[in-house]
Amino acid sequence: MADPDLRDKLYRAIDELPDIYRTAFIMHDLEGYTHEEIANVLGVAEGTCKSRLSVARAQLREKLAPYAKEWLE
Amino acid sequence: MTHEHDRLPDALRDAARGYHEPPTLHTGELDAMWDAIEPQAFPRRFASPSAERRAYRERWLSARTLLPLAATLVLGVLIGRYSRRGATAVESPVANVARVDSVAVPEPYQSTTSQYLGQTAALLVALPEEMRNGRTDAQFLDHAHDLLLTTRLLLDSPAASDARLRGLLEDLELVLAQVVRLQSDQRPGELELIRQALDQRDVLPRLRNAAADISADD
Numbered sequence: 001m002a003d004p005d006l007r008d009k010l011y012r013a014i015d016e017l018p019d020i021y022r023t024a025f026i027m028h029d030l031e032g033y034t035h036e037e038i039a040n041v042l043g044v045a046e047g048t049c050k051s052r053l054s055v056a057r058a059q060l061r062e063k064l065a066p067y068a069k070e071w072l073e
Numbered sequence: 074m075t076h077e078h079d080r081l082p083d084a085l086r087d088a089a090r091g092y093h094e095p096p097t098l099h100t101g102e103l104d105a106m107w108d109a110i111e112p113q114a115f116p117r118r119f120a121s122p123s124a125e126r127r128a129y130r131e132r133w134l135s136a137r138t139l140l141p142l143a144a145t146l147v148l149g150v151l152i153g154r155y156s157r158r159g160a161t162a163v164e165s166p167v168a169n170v171a172r173v174d175s176v177a178v179p180e181p182y183q184s185t186t187s188q189y190l191g192q193t194a195a196l197l198v199a200l201p202e203e204m205r206n207g208r209t210d211a212q213f214l215d216h217a218h219d220l221l222l223t224t225r226l227l228l229d230s231p232a233a234s235d236a237r238l239r240g241l242l243e244d245l246e247l248v249l250a251q252v253v254r255l256q257s258d259q260r261p262g263e264l265e266l267i268r269q270a271l272d273q274r275d276v277l278p279r280l281r282n283a284a285a286d287i288s289a290d291d
Contacts, residue, residue, distance in 0.1 A: 010085065011092050029081065030090055057079045
């Protein structure tokens, strides 16, 4: 994704995620922590962590669909 | 729905890795950042000694602690004078007196005397630091003045019936009177005179011993 405009939209979409979903997304997909590690740090069940990550990804797909449909498919 | 099935495409994940990516900093910039953070994160380590001493002194010498002390003493002196005037020959000076090796203070005066000695020690210990910059603040002088009044009240009370405590109180009266006379812009030799008075009469060690003796009896 070389287009700076798309990159900005992606960052803005991440910014707009609710805290709990953004944290799960950043820790897992960007920082590379495992669900077990994230669950320990956040004090939640591992299943909760997976669920939050799933919601975060779904919201990102939804927000970015109008701009970068080809990358999301 | 499993979380692996909804994985984002790699291109998107790669792009997202630049999200709030920290800038590359040089060592000098990191040092400057740490210099700014450290005093806030570890305030005790970086607090100046004078600030700590000032906080300690203010805790000891606040009006909230001095006023009850003075009120208790005034009341004690009045009761002492009144009861002495009407007392008969049967009065026993040893009754209700806690006697220790060095200092014996009648029980009703122990707490007050102990507090007074502690506050006076705090003030005298803080004195050199207070005068280091060549000026003494008004609040400090006010505390010294209050303690001087308390000294005179104690000298006039049964607490001074102990010869050693009386001697100490008389020396403290002399020193505190010198401190009270300090002006905002003091002359350089004045601190030295006070220091000599403290040293020649061993005031601080005696003060600490007396405070320890009385505290042990509380």
